[in-house]
Structures are given as C-alpha cells and as structure tokens.
Amino acid sequence: MRLTKRIRHRFGISAPRMAVRTQLAWYWRCLGLLILVSVAFALGTWIYDAGRRFSGSGHGELEQEVKRLRDSVGKLQSETARLRAVSDASESRLKIEQSAQRQLVSQVKLLEEENSRLKEDLAFFENLAPSGDGLSINRFTVRPDALPGEYRYRLLVLLGGGRKNRQFQGSLQLVVSVQSQGGDGMIVIPDPAKPDNAFRLSFKYFQRVEGTFRVPREVKVQSVQVRVLEQGTSQARAVQSVDLS
Numbered sequence: 001m002r003l004t005k006r007i008r009h010r011f012g013i014s015a016p017r018m019a020v021r022t023q024l025a026w027y028w029r030c031l032g033l034l035i036l037v038s039v040a041f042a043l044g045t046w047i048y049d050a051g052r053r054f055s056g057s058g059h060g061e062l063e064q065e066v067k068r069l070r071d072s073v074g075k076l077q078s079e080t081a082r083l084r085a086v087s088d089a090s091e092s093r094l095k096i097e098q099s100a101q102r103q104l105v106s107q108v109k110l111l112e113e114e115n116s117r118l119k120e121d122l123a124f125f126e127n128l129a130p131s132g133d134g135l136s137i138n139r140f141t142v143r144p145d146a147l148p149g150e151y152r153y154r155l156l157v158l159l160g161g162g163r164k165n166r167q168f169q170g171s172l173q174l175v176v177s178v179q180s181q182g183g184d185g186m187i188v189i190p191d192p193a194k195p196d197n198a199f200r201l202s203f204k205y206f207q208r209v210e211g212t213f214r215v216p217r218e219v220k221v222q223s224v225q226v227r228v229l230e231q232g233t234s235q236a237r238a239v240q241s242v243d244l245s
Helices: 002-011 026-126
Strands: 135-144 150-159 168-180 183-189 200-203 206-214 220-230 236-243
Touching (some): 026 206, 135 236, 150 168, 168 206
Antiparallel strands (some): 135 150, 150 206, 168 200
C-alpha cells in the first residue's frame, strides 16, 4: 500500500511539476558574453564620439558668439569716443561763446557809459555860452571806488572861446582833506616833488579827466579840491571843491 501511494504521489495527478531546461554549452555562453561586451563597447565609443562632435560644435559657436560680442563692444567704444569728442568740442565752443558774450556785454556796457558821458558833454556844450576867456572846471565828482581807501574822480576842464587858437598846457592837482585819530590833515596828489604824467593836461577846447587816488584806510576823506595849473606857473587857474563828509 505504501509503495502504491508513493508511486501515485510521484507520478500521479498530484505529482509536483517538473521544469525542463535546455543546458547550453560553456563556449556558447562565452560567445554570447563576448558579443554583449562588443556591443556595449561599440555603443560607448559612438556615444563618446557623438559627445566630442557635439562639444566641438558648441565650442566653435561659443567662440563665434564671443567674437561677435567683442566686435560689437569695439564698435560701441568707437562710437562712444566719437560722441565724447563731439560733446567736448561742443562744450569748448559753448565756453568760448559764453566768454565772448560776456566780453560783448562788458564792451556794450562801457560803450553805453561812454555814450552817456558824451551826451552829457553835448548837452553841456549846447547850453554853454560861447563867450568868455577863462578856464573853468565843470561836473567835478568824487566817489569811493571798489577797494578800501580808493576814490574815483571825474571832471571836465573847459577853455573859454577867446583862446581857441591857443593850446593849453598844464597839470591837475588834488588836495584831499582827511581826518584821522591824530587830527585833520591834507594830502596833495600828486606829490609836488614827484610830478606824474597821468595828471598832465593838454587840450585846445576841453578835456575830460577821469582817474583814481588812494589814501590810508584809517583816514576819513572830508573833502577834495581840484586845481588846474598852467605850465610855467604855480598859480591855480581854476579851482573847484566837493564835500564828502
């Protein structure tokens, strides 16, 4: 009975399934492994070459792009330098024009002042009587100037109609009355011992005189007297004073 059960159990319906495997020879297995390694090597070589080609192409394009950018930067630098030169030239011309404009304004101002003085002279001469044979001082003014202790004076010296054929030769003298802590005093300009050509007079009809003089800063000018001296004499031919106190 036991033997029968064993036979049924092993060869019957309930017997375990059996797997039939084909056994390959070792040389076939080596051949397959060799083929697999060859394919893997070929695939790796192809991937490496493709990578090199791709990398080489990308590097070339990168160099071309860098070159293009460098060319663009060079062009921009050249254009910037050109525009900077144009700007500098324009700024220089503008400064020159501004300087010239300031000079023109200054010249126009001087011409306007001169024109105003000429108009005053013309009005004065038109109202002046043609008769008379003396020397006179007209429109004598003294005003403080820009610097401390400096004063500017103006006057018109006129020769009467009776001496039109004679040239007047002489000089101008200023007597400045001053006040200081030490008391009152007088300053004669120019110094009689040191004649100054700036104070010389030479005219036939009239001469307009304008100039400046300086006194010490610590003194106060009370009045200024102008004297016209004829050449060869010490006697004043004409005198006029202006009070500044």
